Amino acid sequence: MRLKELLTDNYNAAEWEAKGYELPRFDIKTVRKNTYENPTWVHFGGGNIFRAFPAALLNDALNTGKYDRGVIVAETFDDEVIDKAYAPYDNLSLLVSLQSSGTIEKKVIASVTEALKADPQFEDWNRLTEIFRKPSLQMISFTITEKGYSYNEEDLARGLSPVFALGKVTVLLHERFKAGKLPLTVQSMDNCSHNGSKVQAGVFAYAERWAKDGLVAQEFVDYLKDESKVSFPWSMIDKITPRPHEKVKALLAADGFEDNDYIETARHTFTAPFVNAEETQYLVIEDNYTNGRPPLNLGGVLYTTRETVDKVETMKVTTCLNPLHTAMAIYGCLLGYDLISAEIADADIRAFVQKIGYIEAMPVVVDPGVLNPYEFIGAFINKRLPNPFMPDTPQRIAMDTSQKLPIRFGETIKKYISRGLDRSNLVLIPLVLAGYARYLKGVDDAGKPFTPSPDPLLEELQSIVSPLEIGSEHQDFGCLRKLFSRKDVFGLDLYEAGLGEQIEGMVKELYAGKGAVRATLHRYVSER
Known part of the structure; x- marks a missing residue:
């Protein structure tokens, strides 16, 4: 049993389901085609929490048959994650929910349609630029940890070739501005207080510095600060996704599930084709979107006010x-x-x-x-x-x-x-x-x-x-x-x-x- 089998026409669904694996109830190829042509959501940070939670929420929404777009993941910190945890499995993964009873539940996550390296040195950057210029794009989101929102004077001084994550995102937002001041929501899903304001502060810092240095028009800064065009909602997220568990690996191997090797990158990111996570989860989001949003409420997200x-x-x-x-x-x-x-x-x-x-x-x-x-x-x-x-x-x-x-x-x-x-x-x-x-x-x-x-x-x-x-x-x-x-x-x-x-x-x-x-x-x- 391998994840990529699920993209073929002759895989044995009965075998998977008999062993307790919940399979996607949507047409994966159709969702991928729709998303490629008219993407709605790009997520920055391809780690375990993303696959176990936001991507899984969208998977549940797709299973309802009421939505037909997936999510495109972009990795800003560790490009090996794309090469080792996404590409070999054609962006499919397995979510293993760890129950307090000591049992597990297994669900194939197929909502990720593309996995891109978010850096100009890679060809993927051209695709990201193309996506950001698409009117259909509604939301970009983040699980890059609070440290990922950092910036410093040195990076601000690099102009339109920044190294830090929020600098790169601001470059992409500039592409969206040039495409016609298109609306977008910038949504943090990281576990830190008032997270939307932290992203906003970083994006503003880069844009204001570039305007001061004459690299972008003041209109770009005004666009980012126009809440009818670009919003930065707050959220509260709570879910634990520990490193791949040896006991889980053994249980999957006993099923005949072969995609269970541990992965460690040169930057010491620990992952696997499967993600194990606790069963309990919460994601509460301020409902402040400028261009519509994916219906993650179908997967359990609670949309509400900032207060x-x-x-x-x-x-x-x-x-x-x-x-x-x-x-x-x-x-x-x-x-x-x-x-x-x-x-x-x-x-x-x-x-x-x-x-x-x-x-x-x-x-x-x-x-x-x-x-x-x-x-x-x-x-x-x-x-x-x-x-x-x-x-x-x-x-x-x-x-x-x-x-x-x-x-x-x-x-x-x-x-x-x-x-x-x-x-x-x-x-x-x-x-x-x-x-x-x-x-x-x-x-x-x-x-x-x-x-x-x-x-x-x-x-x-x-x-x-x-x-x-x-x-x-x-x-x-x-x-x-x-x-x-x-x-x-x-x-x-x-x-x-x-x-x-x-x-x-x-x-x-x-x-x-x-x-x-x-x-x-x-x-x-x-x-x-």
Whole structure:
């Protein structure tokens, strides 16, 4: 069984379906022809998240029979992805959904019609230029990570031969401008706050510099800033696509599916002809399009207002997901866990994150209306965290914790204060922050040293707690005031917030000796 068989007229569909493979229900060749002639969507970033999510959403939309255009992928960072993950399989791929039950679902993704290298050194660039001059083009989108939106003075000074992704995109937008100021939507699908504004800032920076240098007309800048012509909507995306899993490869091989080799490029992109991803996913997009859009709502996208996208993101980042991850990271390291899926099976940890989410964070959540906060937390705790295929670790999540605490917990505390909520309801969130003071010692609950994850403030914060000793009965915890008054770490002075002394008391319990972390966690969770 090979993916390219599906483009022939005599493949054995019954064999594939008997082994649990969902095949496209649309005519692949017709969709490819329609898309080549009148493309509607170009996506920048050909990595695993694209194939597992946006491309799969479009595949579902095509399966309804209500749409007939695919998506053209353009790779800006690693051209080997095109040569190794797309071309050999004629742009087909296999999505393997990893169920929390330990089973998998398999779906052939055939919505990608072309895969192009987005750089002028390749012939593909001429095709991209042609596409950008087509009136039918409605949307370009991105999953290039937040780092992909970066630019610098050196690249701005390169003029119309930039190296960075947004510079190349701006060159292509200039082609669309020259073709008649054609409308287009520039849609970020990356997991970063206010992502559309980040793309917009980069595109404007290049265009304004080129206009200043006399390389483009001021009219081009005006075109980009005309929201009736070019829009930059926000979105919130959430789905985990880990590296190809050895267990998944073995399951596919047992089926007789032969396209299961691992692929690593010279730039250390890890991929495969198959993409494995968690079952749970969310994509909420601001519905602000200037030239129509592909009907991704047929595949499950939620279209809404910018305000609602912001509410969904705030719900996820400050209350209903990211804070729970950080709580697990801190205590997972202290309790010796090295897999999140194993840690969530711990009764104390499970109750810990449930009660933080449902009891302490929920009072400040603004229901965005399109996603229910209670159901969002429930899916996270009951489906996403226990998934045995997810190789995520507390150690990875604990990276840069000092940079995350102000948003993930500081914002909730601020809202308690600004809304006049009863701060005595805050028990387990303070316990997370107390746990951070224990984590900084780099000694787990069994008394074994561990290396805290990389963090730009790690050495500085460790020096604050260095006078403290685990198991010492008579010691001065006064150094903690220097830690918990740090607004840059916690988002506010925890003493001014009325929580400093409470947290100090918890730290004393956590430092009592071996087993103190478990005992303290269990007591507070049980009493909550």
